[in-house]
Amino acid sequence: MTLFDQDHGNRVQVSISVNATMNARSFLARHNRRLPRYTSYPTAPLFSSRVGPDTLTDWLTQIPGSAGLSLYVHVPFCDKLCWFCGCNTTVVHSVAALERYAQAVQIEIARVAAAIGRRLPVAHVHWGGGTPTSLPAPLMRAIDTAIGFYFDMTNETEVAIEIDPRTLPSDAAATFAALRITRVSLGVQDFAPAVQAAIGRHQSLEETKSAAQAARKAGATSVNIDLVYGLPYQTVDSLTATISSVLTLKPDRVALFGYAHVPWIQKRQQVLAEQALPDFQARFAQQERAAELLVAAGYCRIGLDHFAKPGDRMAEASGTPALTRNFQGYTVDAGDALIGFGASAISSLPQGYAQNVTPTANYLAAIEAGRLATSRGVELSCEDRLRRTIIERIMCDCRVDIAAMAEDARMSPVIFNDALQALDTLAKDGLVWRDGWTVLVPERGRPFLRNVAACFDAYLNMPDSSQTMRHAAAI
Numbered sequence: 001m002t003l004f005d006q007d008h009g010n011r012v013q014v015s016i017s018v019n020a021t022m023n024a025r026s027f028l029a030r031h032n033r034r035l036p037r038y039t040s041y042p043t044a045p046l047f048s049s050r051v052g053p054d055t056l057t058d059w060l061t062q063i064p065g066s067a068g069l070s071l072y073v074h075v076p077f078c079d080k081l082c083w084f085c086g087c088n089t090t091v092v093h094s095v096a097a098l099e100r101y102a103q104a105v106q107i108e109i110a111r112v113a114a115a116i117g118r119r120l121p122v123a124h125v126h127w128g129g130g131t132p133t134s135l136p137a138p139l140m141r142a143i144d145t146a147i148g149f150y151f152d153m154t155n156e157t158e159v160a161i162e163i164d165p166r167t168l169p170s171d172a173a174a175t176f177a178a179l180r181i182t183r184v185s186l187g188v189q190d191f192a193p194a195v196q197a198a199i200g201r202h203q204s205l206e207e208t209k210s211a212a213q214a215a216r217k218a219g220a221t222s223v224n225i226d227l228v229y230g231l232p233y234q235t236v237d238s239l240t241a242t243i244s245s246v247l248t249l250k251p252d253r254v255a256l257f258g259y260a261h262v263p264w265i266q267k268r269q270q271v272l273a274e275q276a277l278p279d280f281q282a283r284f285a286q287q288e289r290a291a292e293l294l295v296a297a298g299y300c301r302i303g304l305d306h307f308a309k310p311g312d313r314m315a316e317a318s319g320t321p322a323l324t325r326n327f328q329g330y331t332v333d334a335g336d337a338l339i340g341f342g343a344s345a346i347s348s349l350p351q352g353y354a355q356n357v358t359p360t361a362n363y364l365a366a367i368e369a370g371r372l373a374t375s376r377g378v379e380l381s382c383e384d385r386l387r388r389t390i391i392e393r394i395m396c397d398c399r400v401d402i403a404a405m406a407e408d409a410r411m412s413p414v415i416f417n418d419a420l421q422a423l424d425t426l427a428k429d430g431l432v433w434r435d436g437w438t439v440l441v442p443e444r445g446r447p448f449l450r451n452v453a454a455c456f457d458a459y460l461n462m463p464d465s466s467q468t469m470r471h472a473a474a475i
């Protein structure tokens with residue numbers, strides 16, 4: 001390509017940089033597959049109705065007396081909806097409807113506790129959504145009281161909540177103190193007005209700051225901020241400005257999620273201006289710049305998309321088995337089993353996953369009819385369990401010793417011969433280093449951790465394309 005200069009040397013330089021850009025683009029295009037986030041394995045599209053209330057009851061009765069639990073409470077309501085949001089949530093203002101939901105969650109807690117048959121200690125409670133504070137404070141307290149009645153909340157129990165800084169009620173600080181909230185996650189996404197207009201979410205730095213202050217004043221010792229890249233009209237510059245604003249709030253952790261655009265599944269995303277979405281190369285540049293800025297600000301990079309201050313529990317857990325993955329992403333949650341309450345909530349037990357029915361009306365109907373609301377899930381085979389552990393360690397530690405893990409599971413590593421071949425393709429692009437059965441993901445490969453994990457996914461390449469379409473692009 002001869003673009004401008006008469007000078008031969010310059011012309012060569014231009015050609016080289018154009019080639020480098022084209023190479024970078026084709027390199028990214030090669031790896032930009034639709035892939036799961038691997039918050040579970042097998043992944044949610046593989047859940048089926050073979051797991052129902054009876055299966056979950058059976059699994060609950062088998063939880064040993066020595067186990068510690070994690071509890072997740074899903075509140076599928078928001079005061080207003082953001083168009084980019086991929087979560088199970090709707091706008092509900094009727095107090096009667098909110099009361100009915102909170103009542104159902106309390107019944108579900110009692111029913112699950114009855115199946116377990118003993119009052120087990122709780123390591124971690126997570127209030128997620130939606131926006132949990134869209135439940136009036138007395139309803140949140142009633143659910144908390146039910147948890148405390150049926151389970152053993154200790155001084156060590158971590159209680160986390162997702163909050164929308166725009167809609168935090170004036171009594172939120174008192175509620176957080178009553179619920180003994182230790183960690184809050186604040187959604188920010190991007191502060192640029194053009195991005196906020198495009199996603200239907202107007203949020204100032206000031207309201208974000210006052211939400212973080214309220215949480216800290218109420219006793220929360222950890223403040224997380226969720227950022228998103230790849231949104232309409234978002235640029236490296238808008239994200240850079242957002243990060244410098246966010247850093248003034250001194251968050252303990254930052255999560256940097258790639259916008260998952262799946263409008264064929266999440267209909268509200270159809271109103272987003274698709275032509276304004278950054279392409280995969282622009283998304284990659286945003287993600288790289290954001291990570292650089294956070295690391296330069298002193299944060300430790302954790303797995304694919306988390307950053308934690310040195311000294312934070314997550315930073316300390318990094319590189320150890322204490323860092324794991326659950327449906328919220330990375331966690332240091334120490335529970336032996338996770339039990340989900342509320343519509344669409346997923347439980348993760350040693351035997352497998354069980355998910356509650358998603359539409360709130362169906363959830364209420366099941367609970368009010370005297371049943372558990374489980375509608376689908378998957379029971380793990382021994383091989384699933386081994387693959388799950390390998391995938392989790394790759395996503396958390398960026399390294400794995402396949403032979404050692406197979407030996408622990410009393411299985412032969414030869415079942416991973418196909419995985420090794422797939423890894424060697426990634427190795428050619430420098431995304432993986434492999435020495436025999438030991439796999440290491442270097443820094444260059446970190447943004448492609450899902451691609452590395454996918455090498456161990458026995459179900460991903462099954463000839464059912466509908467499964468692939470459930471996932472967002474990896475970059």
Ligand SMILES: C[S@@+](CC[C@H](N)C(=O)[O-])C[C@H]1O[C@@H](n2cnc3c(N)ncnc32)[C@H](O)[C@@H]1O
Nearest residue numbers: 085086087130131162163164187226257259260
């Ligand atoms: C489910 S929201 C709950 C928190 C709270 N309602 C709020 O708005 O801040 C938690 C986070 O999920 C992330 N999220 C939601 N939809 C997403 C999507 N389509 N792609 C990537 N991240 C998304 C955003 O970072 C959001 O802040």
Ligand code: SF4
Nearest residue numbers: 078081082085130164
């Ligand atoms: S991002 Fe938060 S507030 Fe917005 S729709 Fe999703 S859950 Fe609701």
